[in-house]
Amino acid sequence: MAGAVRPGAELLAFERFRDSSEARLAYGYGPRSLRELREREFGRLAGTVYLDHVGATLFPQSQLTSFTDDLLQNIYGNPHSQNISSKLTYDTVEQVRYRVLAHFHTSPDDYSVIFTSGSTAALKLVAEAFPWVPRGPQSSGSWFCYLTDSHTSVVGMREVTTAMNVTSIPVKPEDMRLAETQGAAACDPDSQPPHLFCYPAQSNFSGTRYPLCWIERIKSGGMCPVNVPGKWFVLLDAASYVSTSPLDLSAHQADFVSISFYKIFGFPTGLGALLVNNRVAPLLRKTYFGGGTATVYLVGEDFYVPRQSVTERFEDGTISFLDVIALKHGFDALERLTGGMENIKQHTFTLVRYTYAALSSLQYPNGAPVVRIYSDSEFSSPEVQGPIINFNVLDDQGNIIGYSQVDKMASLYNIQVRTGCFCNTGACQRHLGISNEMVKKHFQAGHVCGDNVDIIDGQPTGSVRISFGYMSTLEDAQAFLRFIIATRLHSSDGRPIPQTLTREAAAPSTQQKALNTPAVLGVRDLSPQEDTLTSSRVWDDLSTTVNVMGLCPPVCEVDESQQTPSEKVQGVLDGNSSPYIVTNLYLYPVKSCAAFEVTRWPLGNQGLLYDRSWMVVNHNGICLNQKQEPRLCLIQPFIDLQQRIMVLKAKGMEPMEVPLEENIEQTQICQSKVCADRVNTYDCGEEISRWLSVFFGRQCHLIRQSSGFQRNAKKKHRKGHSPETTATLSLVNEAQYLLLNRSSVLELRQQLNVSDENGKEELFALSDLISRFRANIVISGTGAFEEEKWDEISIDSLHFQVLGPCHRCQMICIDQQTGQRNQDVFQKLSESRKRKVVNPKVKIVATSFYKSKLLSMSKSSL
Structure with missing residues (x-):
């Protein structure tokens, strides 16, 4: 983006950063060219900055090609059959099991691999099969403890334990760290009943890496999550951790380890595994058997004998054997392209530490930070921090900018990030200071996991997360940093972003507000013209009436020929340029294609x-x-x-x-x-x-x-203003009609002023901006954004209800004449509204069905 850089917005030089760092920082994979790797294996990333590798990393082209060739050259049958193709499948799957265990530095002597549909299924399997002892009159029974910084899939295990009358207890990270450093009451590792503690090797929220030494200390009884008698077992949620780091199970022998392979390879999806320590495998209980897991059973009698090995006992039905075979090609590609997980660990940490150093140093001219980073570490080493940065963007007063707005702006720069709470409510609450009562209040206000409701009563409901993968580059990191600098520390012309007009300046006067009787405004008699429904830009022979309920500023006719351009603009912003009139009518027959402008048009039961x-x-x-x-x-x-x-x-x-x-x-x-x-x-x-x-x-x-x-239509109408009828929709997103106020667009237009090299001020054409908002009905004659206060609108004898502002906004950056993007439109709209970005248009629905009626327009004086 052009323009001068504000103080505190300089991009940190990578070489200077590496020279000043005391830690070992390795970038790339030795003689292998990272740029060449990207071009050859990830050409589809050209022009895109992908920063959601914790969500799902990307597969290289050679992995897919190798796997496809394998399938085309071999016949893989059902591994439960006995024919040649089935035997090939069985042997190949067993070979992949060995490869999985070797990847984690162990062998079939110590661990077994149970293939599942993902890490979540692996966690669910442990919850259902663990040898729980229910609470009783003489015993507190088994306990299930989990770190509060755990994925939803871990927390969900408590539903299974609750049904089994087993106590579930969350444990805070600070309590575990305190027990680690100051010592904890020892537990008897040989006593009963059995308890289970689950924690993530790496937080999928913040990237914090929790000590793997906890595994042995808890198993040996040297550190207990909860001081109760019994033997503790450890379930390690390694899905996030193993995506960019080696895990040595010979040194850290967890009883159970859950993993998800698409986090490592990108492909295949829907395949994970539970690694079970063979010493505890006999303790697992089987409550169901499916195809392939029974040695023998009877239909007419309760007689069933399970398979002996833990793998055969718990892989119900036919496994996804082709996806398992694909893992072999994933391991091959990863080793060939990077040299192994240790190299990936060092490479991704270098990128995240550099980005953290650069991002945390960004400041506004007043010294305020540009972002607030949520972390438990100072990014000092890959032993304590994974390649994740979780943050919220701030304005220069320290107020949080909603994550939805940041996400939409990033997409305009072809940067893909992740937003929300990342299926980790516990970490989200802890870092953002959200109490349990606030979570419930947010839910009552309509916020649910995964939506775009990012700010409620000034409180953020989530944050923004970026994460790096083995194919991420310095250019990715710097593109992200430049995006933050461009959108927060630059104006489009290098000058401070101008202050917006206040809403008070555009609002009606006290005298105007005192008028409380509805009025019919803007009626004009027009001479008859061509009587056709198909022509465009032909004035209709009908008068147009716009009756705005509850907002009736007086009509003030203005002789525009005597006004300067600036006076015209100010007059429009004050709502005094003309009566309320419909100036334009548009329909969009093909969703997202160009507008078809008309002067009158028949109404259907779904809108125009x-x-x-x-x-x-x-x-x-x-x-x-x-x-x-x-x-x-x-x-x-x-x-x-x-x-x-x-x-x-x-x-x-x-x-x-x-x-x-x-x-x-x-x-x-x-x-x-x-x-x-x-x-x-x-x-x-x-x-x-x-x-x-x-x-x-x-x-x-x-x-x-x-x-x-x-x-x-989804009933999102304003409280106390229910539609008279249920509105039916065409292929629109939310409402039958979209209404746009010219004064609102003109206010935005003032924020888009730019100067050429000679200092001459230029403006976006009003028609250009109007076309970007893709409204059906364009009106004039009222102050900017006053339409958002309206409840009902009448146009001639047609009546409509206002449902509220439209929140679709990214398409306004696209020039409807050329298809070119300009991110400034989105950014300036955000700055001008001083709140979550919305389009300056409102959604409306008809309050009754007007079959064969015509919606018409009157000629505008604007």
Whole structure:
């Protein structure tokens, strides 16, 4: 981004950082060129900065190629059969088991590998099979203890133990550290009943690495999580840790270890394992048997004998044997590309320590930090810290900027991060200072795990996490740091970001607010013009009435010919340029494609007739939008109601006609999703599919919502203002109509002022900004953002309810004429609103069905 760097925003030089560091810092993999590795194995990352490796790392191309070749050259049958292909599968799977154990520096003499569907399934298996002793009159029974900095899948084990009448106790990290340093009451390792302690080798929230020496100390009785009589066993959740570090089970012999292979290799997904110490394997109890796990059983009698080995006893059904075979190619690729896990450990730590040093040093001109990092270490060594940085971005007053806003801004820079609480509520609460009561309050306010509700009553509900993988580079780290600098410490022209107009400046006066009787404003008589529904930019012969309920500033007619440009802008911002009038009407027949502007248009039961009735999907049936494919805006739809056709046009392409009528006989029903809702659609045919595929250079289809399918709007209306009827939706995200206020756009426009090299001020064209917000109804005649206070709107005899602001915002960065991105629009909107980013438009729904009615516009004086 152009512009001068503010003080405290300089990017830390990597070589200077390495020279000043006392720790061993290794970058890359010796003579192997990391850049060449990226280009050859991860070419799909070109232009993208991927920083969610703890969530899922990425597989190299050679791993997939090698695995595919293996499948094409061999026949792998069900390993439970006895034929040649089945024997090949069984032997290959057993060889992979050995490879897994060798990777963790152990052997079949000490550990067994039980393949599961993931680390979560491995943890669940232990919860169900551990030899728990229930509480009784004479005994407190077994105890299940888990570190509060544990993944959801660990905490969920307590549901199993509770059902078995077993006590579950969370243990804080500080209590364990205190017991480690000051000593703890010794436990008798030979007494009964059995207890289980589970902790993560690495926190998936902060990257903190907990001591592996806890394993032996707890097992030997030298350190007890809870001072109760009995023998302690240790379950190590290693899923996060082993993704970038070696784990030596010969030195740290946990009783159970859960892992997930896609965290290590990226592929295959849906495959994990439970490593079981053979000394404790006979203690595990089997409560279910499936295909392959029974030596013999009877159908008519309760007679069942399990397999002898722990592996055969607990792998119910046929394992995912092709995915297991894929692991062999994952191990091969990892060793060939990096030289082993120790090299990965050093490489990723160097990147995270550099990024931590640079990020923590960033300051605003007033000395305030740009980020708040949540960590239990100073990133001093890879023994105490993994390649994870968890943080929240702050403004110059120390207020937290919501993680959803940071995530959306990062995506505009092609940077992929993770946000939320990362399935680790305990660590999230501890680091962010969220009490149990606050969690419940946030839930009552509508916040659930995984949503975008990032700030409630000024309190953050989560944070931002970046994490590095073995193929991450210095360029990735620096691109992320430049993004933070560009969005927090730069303005687009190198000057301090200008202060925004206050809402008070745009609000009605006291005298205006005193008016409390609804009024009909903006009625104008227009001379009849061409009577057609298909033409665009033809003034309608009907008058337009806009009746705003509960907000009625007086009409103030202004002679614009006598005003300077600045006076015009200020007049609009004050809401005094004209009565309330509809200035533009748009519909978007194909979701995310260009607008079709009209002057009047019939209404259907889902909004403007044919608005968002079609959408473009990829080869998997996934809806494409401009955030993924900006060139969608270059496809221009035109609807001719008389000829009953829609015509699609795009530069370099012949026009393509699509019929408006649904051909029931040729309809091929398919299903897709819009805004997490399932929708029934049908494919519009091969001809339009070929047209779209040529334009985008990849396979695409045009699908249309089935006429017989009804999708209802989610009831997010304001409290106390329920719709009279349930609103049905087309392929829109949340509401039938989107309304935009020109004054709100003009306020934003002032924040986008830039100066050229001669100091001449230039503005975004108003029409350009309006097109970016993709509204259906554009109005004028009121102050900026006043529309957000409205409850109801009447246009002529049509009545609508306001549901609230629209929160979709990333697409506003895309120029609807060129498909080019400009991140400044998003950033300035955030700064101008002084709160979570929303579009300056509101969602509305019809409060009754206006079949055959027309929505019309009046000519604007703006």
